[in-house]
Amino acid sequence: DADVTQTPRNRITKTGKRIMLECSQTKGHDRMYWYRQDPGLGLRLIYYSFDVKDINKGEISDGYSVSRQAQAKFSLSLESAIPNQTALYFCATSDFRLGGNEQFFGPGTRLTVL
Amino acid sequence: AQSVTQLDSQVPVFEEAPVELRCNYSSSVSVYLFWYVQYPNQGLQLLLKYLSGSTLVESINGFEAEFNKSQTSFHLRKPSVHISDTAEYFCAVRLLTGGGNKLTFGTGTQLKVEL
Numbered sequence: 095d096a097d098v099t100q101t102p103r104n105r106i107t108k109t110g111k112r113i114m115l116e117c118s119q120t121k122g123h124d125r126m127y128w129y130r131q132d133p134g135l136g137l138r139l140i141y142y143s144f145d146v147k148d149i150n151k152g153e154i155s156d157g158y159s160v161s162r163q164a165q166a167k168f169s170l171s172l173e174s175a176i177p178n179q180t181a182l183y184f185c186a187t188s189d190f191r192l193g194g195n196e197q198f199f200g201p202g203t204r205l206t207v208l
Numbered sequence: 209a210q211s212v213t214q215l216d217s218q219v220p221v222f223e224e225a226p227v228e229l230r231c232n233y234s235s236s237v238s239v240y241l242f243w244y245v246q247y248p249n250q251g252l253q254l255l256l257k258y259l260s261g262s263t264l265v266e267s268i269n270g271f272e273a274e275f276n277k278s279q280t281s282f283h284l285r286k287p288s289v290h291i292s293d294t295a296e297y298f299c300a301v302r303l304l305t306g307g308g309n310k311l312t313f314g315t316g317t318q319l320k321v322e323l
Binding site for chain 2 (some may be wrong): 184
């Protein structure tokens with residue numbers, strides 16, 4: 095079984111719709127991250143969380159919100175989706191006890207906003 | 209703020225030929241350096257990392273990277289590539305102090321190995 099899972103894996107939605115992407119991990123890591131990947135732009139950090147009560151904005155948080163429901167779950171919401179949020183979204187985890195030096199990535203969610 | 213530059217967006221190479229993927233970074237403080245690989249339709253996997261010690265680091269599948277502080281580079285090399293190395297490669301940096309564990313990624317280099 096995968097250690098970091100993301101649901102859904104693919105989603106097509108319309109402009110203005112609210113959508114939630116979910117991430118779960120069984121690695122027991124304390125830190126979780128959301129990135130988006132766009133061709134030619136690499137990965138950019140949207141939000142990150144160091145524990146359930148600690149949520150921080152990344153470099154491109156506008157238009158997104160997150161919820162850390164438990165240590166193992168970190169969801170990303172688009173309150174009103176727009177076409178330029180079409181991208182590949184990745185969740186990642188790391189562990190403070192291991193120095194936090196390696197991030198472990200989920201398989202990604204491909205989101206298309208029409 | 210730190211930044212990462214991968215000048216080559218695509219690198220085509222024949223099987224069994226050597227390859228070098230370039231990575232340069234900019235930071236006002238010391239950094240940790242990473243190479244991640246993304247195979248088609250998959251998430252990113254850590255390939256190798258430089259934290260301290262020897263400036264030459266190696267992966268289990270034959271890649272190596274050398275940290276050059278004076279040139280602020282961390283180029284990835286492999287002396288003989290295989291078809292299975294076809295993937296996108298991302299260089300990333302993390303600040304030693306401050307900034308949490310946030311990674312800053314380069315824009316990626318698509319390595320295409322041809323027969």
